[in-house]
Amino acid sequence: MSLGLYIHVPFCLRKCRYCDFVSYAYNRNDAELYLNALNREMEYYAQRRLDFNTVFIGGGTPSILETDHLERLLYSARQHFQWTEDAEVTMEANPGTLTEEKLYVMRRMGVNRLSLGVQACQQSLLNTLGRLHDYQQVIQAVQIARVVGFNNINIDLIFGIPGQTLHQWQKTLATVMNLQPEHLSCYSLQLEEGTPLAEAVAKGKINACPEELELQMYNDVIDFLIKKDYQHYEISNFSKPGFNCEHNITYWKNNQYLGVGPAAHSHMQMQRWSNTTELRQYANNLMDNDLPVVERHHLTRQDAMSETVFMGLRLIKGLDLDQFYRRFGQGVYDIWPQQINKLTDQDLIEMSEGYLRLTYKGLRLANQVFVEFV
């Protein structure tokens, strides 16, 4: 079974208007504090002698770290953990923060997949989202990354942005094709409570994207990318053959992963736990030789089975029924016969060729399906 390592880098230049991730305004002193603590945390887990198939350095904005700090982070991760020879090693980056020097350090230290937060091509939409880059910086970042040797690049896009038209979304999709990304993640905007964008919508200063338009945008991205020979392999993810994101597949198959850094979550040995989101508490705990864990949940067999079903259903291929049986000694239908019958009658799921999967309709009403298995 594959094992993933997630490293959370909790810094950004400035908070985007829709973001509720854990990130702090970057400064070099805090980055020092963070790296020292992170090294301690990795030192602790190194005793477990873990072998990772995938590594994902996310955030926040990992590429905001200065070159020497990036090198230190990657060196520390390499020093404390084994990565399999063919490990997929992803780093998230924002276009405006990447330099040639940083990209060379990333490649030299084993990063082989770059995930770029692009979101949209139109400056007005980037402004609505509060993103700091412009599309010209995206083009430059991809050009340099290709020269440096990155042949596995993901582009993150957002649809359903307030004020976004169908034409703008189609134009964004067509424009990013010029970058020839190996992978695209296309998520609809979630208006998270407490974010400036959600507040602006609540106060009527800006209109949320109508649901029908958002659905049209989702249908469009699927049709468009399939025509461009991308495989639609997860609800929101598309790849050229051989370029699925293996790290995220670890999550969707409900396999194990270790998360380090503030706010990082882990799932190992029938437990889920999460670190404090507070940078200073994180650092203080580790300097006092304590783990910065603030929540730990022991999973029951029922928890594990539920999670495996609703995460597995995110994959277009569906949940592998044999694998489920081998893992839990029971079939999915034996546990949820009524739910499966009901959802099948509603044409939301189907069982065929050894998989349980969402139908065309179910893909668009996925949350309605998932709650049945919780």
Ligand code: SF4
């Ligand atoms: S760059 Fe990403 S993590 Fe940072 S504030 Fe923006 S959305 Fe949040």
